[in-house]
Amino acid sequence: MKAIQISDFGGYDTLRLVDLPAPAPAAGKILVRMRLAGVNPLDDTVRSGALPSARQLPLVPGTGGVGEIVDNGGVEGLEVGTNVVVAGRGYGMFRDGTWQEYLLAEVQDLIPLPGGLDLQDVAAFTTGVGYLTGYLALTELASFKPGQTVLAPGIGGAVGLGTVEVANRLGASLAISTASRTDKAERARAEGHEVIDLSQESLRDGVARLTGGRGVDVVVDGVGGWFTGEALASLASEGTLVSVGYSGGKQASINVTDVIWRSARIQGFMFTLFSAQTLTEANATLFQYLAEGAFHPTIARSFPLQDAGEATRHLIEDRPYGRVVLEVPGA
Structure with missing residues (x-):
């Protein structure tokens, strides 16, 4: 599968497109096919080496994104084909993140999306939290x-x-x-x-x-x-x-x-100040507000996955009006 990987801390050019083995399905884990991944200031902090607690390299960046369940690991209530937000702690910092085609996630790291929500809107809504x-x-x-x-x-x-x-x-x-x-x-x-x-x-x-x-x-x-x-x-x-x-x-x-x-x-x-229950309840409330039309998140620009370096530069240096996202390629 295609992924962006950091092997050295440094400039935008350290964000390199690589081929990695796709994760295999596993019992109790959810295999997600990523569709859109957010580009956040925190991703830039990790890439530059300014976050000392980040995982040892190499590392796939990406702290969040939107994808589709392709294998539910036998977990009830999460059906194959369901669109989800990847919103767990530590992605792109302490473990490989969302800037890759497939991600094997913990159940608690996913938010199933209500029907009818556009994935572009959801990506704009969640990017940057x-x-x-x-x-x-x-x-x-x-x-x-x-x-x-x-x-x-x-x-x-x-x-x-x-x-x-x-x-x-x-x-x-x-x-x-x-x-x-x-x-x-x-x-x-x-x-x-x-x-x-x-x-x-x-x-x-x-x-x-x-x-x-x-x-x-x-x-x-x-x-x-x-x-x-x-x-x-x-x-x-x-x-x-x-x-x-x-x-x-x-x-x-x-x-x-x-x-x-x-x-x-x-x-x-x-x-980290908030309990898992507080975060779950907050997300549920916010997605309800989004579904009712209370929010109007904006995508400033979308980039293909291989242009992650330029996407990050655009976010940090150009300071656009709206979110920056990566379009993750198909298999």
């Missing part, structure tokens, strides 16, 4: 209540768009995102989102304008870097900032009075 991140950050960590206001920067990214749409579905009175370019801001506004164009005004000014000077109750920060300090200064009294990522940098500078005088709370985010 932005919707799941936003939902857990709001409901489990920030104690979000309907009527509160939310800021989630980076409308073109998974967490930015996902959190804004989740917040709206949960009853936020206002859900704000940001864009680094006017074209992204205009596109997001045309889709009905409230966006601060950071090329035209500062974050603090934009939040003050949109909230009447009050600030926001919750920030779900997937940017980090310079943004974190500005976001803290944009919180309302007793607001919460949930730090979920660092696409804008790992070092942040803050004014401690923004924490003290606002009685602000800063909370870190990792999926």
Whole structure:
């Protein structure tokens, strides 16, 4: 079978197309034929060698994707031909991931899809786990209540768009995102989102304008870097900032009075904070929202599997509006 494999940490050219033996069916395991695989910032972190806990090389990247069951290993309730999301912990980091034609998965790592969902929509929805991140950050960590206001920067990214749409579905009175370019801001506004164009005004000014000077109750920060300090200064009294990522940098500078005088709370985010049951229930809720039309995930561009290096570069350097996915070739 065809697969992308890393044999050395380094640049995009370390993502090489190789031929590997296809996994054999096994009792109690689910053999999945991958169709679409997401390209995420975490994949880039692994490839560069910046994640020290990643499995020893060689490694097939890919932290998630969508496929079809071709052998159910005798497991009841998972029929051959069922479309599934691969969403288990550790794929592409501690074990071979989804950037390959076939994957032998544990039952608990799969989410069977409701009928009628388009696989492209599902791939856009799950890539980057932005919707799941936003939902857990709001409901489990920030104690979000309907009527509160939310800021989630980076409308073109998974967490930015996902959190804004989740917040709206949960009853936020206002859900704000940001864009680094006017074209992204205009596109997001045309889709009905409230966006601060950071090329035209500062974050603090934009939040003050949109909230009447009050600030926001919750920030779900997937940017980090310079943004974190500005976001803290944009919180309302007793607001919460949930730090979920660092696409804008790992070092942040803050004014401690923004924490003290606002009685602000800063909370870190990792999926290991949540039980398997919590994750299962969250995913079930989110797929219900997707099926009812509450979410509008976007694919910016699809690449063939052999172009995984260029797909990763496009995601990291071009910062497109929407998700980047790999089309996994047929057998």
